[in-house]
Amino acid sequence: MDTELRQTLHRRGLRMTPQRQLVLDAVAELGHATPEAICSKVQEIAPAVNITTVYRTLDLLEQLGIVRHTHLGHGAPTYATGEHEHVHLVCHRCGTVDEVDAGLLDDLAEVLASRVGFALDPTHVALSGLCSRCETSDSEADV
Amino acid sequence: MDTELRQTLHRRGLRMTPQRQLVLDAVAELGHATPEAICSKVQEIAPAVNITTVYRTLDLLEQLGIVRHTHLGHGAPTYATGEHEHVHLVCHRCGTVDEVDAGLLDDLAEVLASRVGFALDPTHVALSGLCSRCETSDSEADV
DNA sequence: CTAGCTGCAAAGGATTTGCAAGCGC
DNA sequence: GCGCTTGCAAATCCTTTGCAGCTAG
Numbered sequence: 001m002d003t004e005l006r007q008t009l010h011r012r013g014l015r016m017t018p019q020r021q022l023v024l025d026a027v028a029e030l031g032h033a034t035p036e037a038i039c040s041k042v043q044e045i046a047p048a049v050n051i052t053t054v055y056r057t058l059d060l061l062e063q064l065g066i067v068r069h070t071h072l073g074h075g076a077p078t079y080a081t082g083e084h085e086h087v088h089l090v091c092h093r094c095g096t097v098d099e100v101d102a103g104l105l106d107d108l109a110e111v112l113a114s115r116v117g118f119a120l121d122p123t124h125v126a127l128s129g130l131c132s133r134c135e136t137s138d139s140e141a142d143v
Numbered sequence: 144m145d146t147e148l149r150q151t152l153h154r155r156g157l158r159m160t161p162q163r164q165l166v167l168d169a170v171a172e173l174g175h176a177t178p179e180a181i182c183s184k185v186q187e188i189a190p191a192v193n194i195t196t197v198y199r200t201l202d203l204l205e206q207l208g209i210v211r212h213t214h215l216g217h218g219a220p221t222y223a224t225g226e227h228e229h230v231h232l233v234c235h236r237c238g239t240v241d242e243v244d245a246g247l248l249d250d251l252a253e254v255l256a257s258r259v260g261f262a263l264d265p266t267h268v269a270l271s272g273l274c275s276r277c278e279t280s281d282s283e284a285d286v
Numbered sequence: 287c288t289a290g291c292t293g294c295a296a297a298g299g300a301t302t303t304g305c306a307a308g309c310g311c
Numbered sequence: 312g313c314g315c316t317t318g319c320a321a322a323t324c325c326t327t328t329g330c331a332g333c334t335a336g
Contacts, residue, residue: 015335017291035325050293055326073214076325089261100259108251116243117275118232124271126214132260158310160316178301193318198301219300290335297328308317 008064019049023057027067027079032088034076072097072126085123091131098131151207162192166200170210170222175231177219215240215269228266234274241274 026041089098109120169184232241252263
């Protein structure tokens with residue numbers, strides 16, 4: 001499997017370096033993480049790796065379709081491997097990130113496709129709202 | 144209407160200043176705009192107004208529920224008045240932002256509420272994918 | 287040798303914070 | 312006078328860029 005990636009790189013005159021392998025491993029292991037988190041993870045093993053390299057590698061891996069990033073609302077985007085297909089639910093209030101099956105958006109995707117001709121990419125989306133806990137405390141406080 | 148806001152502010156020991164009025168006007172007029180765009184708009188009338196004030200005012204207005212912001216994908220969030228209720232569709236490729244009726248998410252909202260107890264806020268969401276134009280050119284290029 | 291990779295430092299854009307001056311009540 | 316507001320400058324956060332050195336083929 002990594003062989004495949006290696007070949008893809010090679011075909012483009014690029015190489016699979018230790019840094020790139022480490023970044024990819026970190027992304028796969030962390031599930032979804034910010035560039036900084038990924039960098040920290042990588043640096044546990046190779047402290048010399050610079051965050052610049054992490055950014056550059058993430059860009060590269062994304063162009064190759066190996067990883068994808070999701071904007072979770074405010075600041076830093078999170079990166080995940082392609083297999084990591086789910087929808088993020090971000091709570092306005094507490095910032096908790098839940099994950100639900102991407103299939104939940106299938107109906108919506110169909111509607112958007114037929115009505116607007118828009119091809120929805122469910123995994124890039126972070127839906128926002130209130131998680132069950134905050135919603136409860138919200139209605140209590142709502143006097 | 145503005146009287147109401149004025150009173151809301153007053154109740155909290157806050158004031159309706161010219162700056163705040165201008166920012167609110169700009170948000171209402173622009174529909175959805177980045178802080179910087181809002182600032183420019185405001186500065187057309189009052190050049191001395193600082194962007195810091197715009198940020199602070201937007202925060203304030205948001206806390207009061209007068210405006211809300213939406214993350215359109217990458218960088219800058221856009222602000223709109225509460226009435227401006229629609230869903231944004233952002234194209235990965237060309238960055239175009241379409242708007243569709245928030246009602247399209249009603250079904251999804253129901254599912255999320257019953258299954259996960261998550262109260263979806265449709266207007267805060269920017270869905271991403273490929274717009275019809277890019278999708279077409281994409282499948283052509285997909286050889 | 288040539289091209290790709292990397293680390294480091296600096297630059298850049300967006301947003302926040304600290305602070306002192308200004309103004310309304 | 313007191314506290315809310317504001318402008319300005321500086322600080323922060325996140326990301327990108329420029330550059331020189333190193334490395335693989």
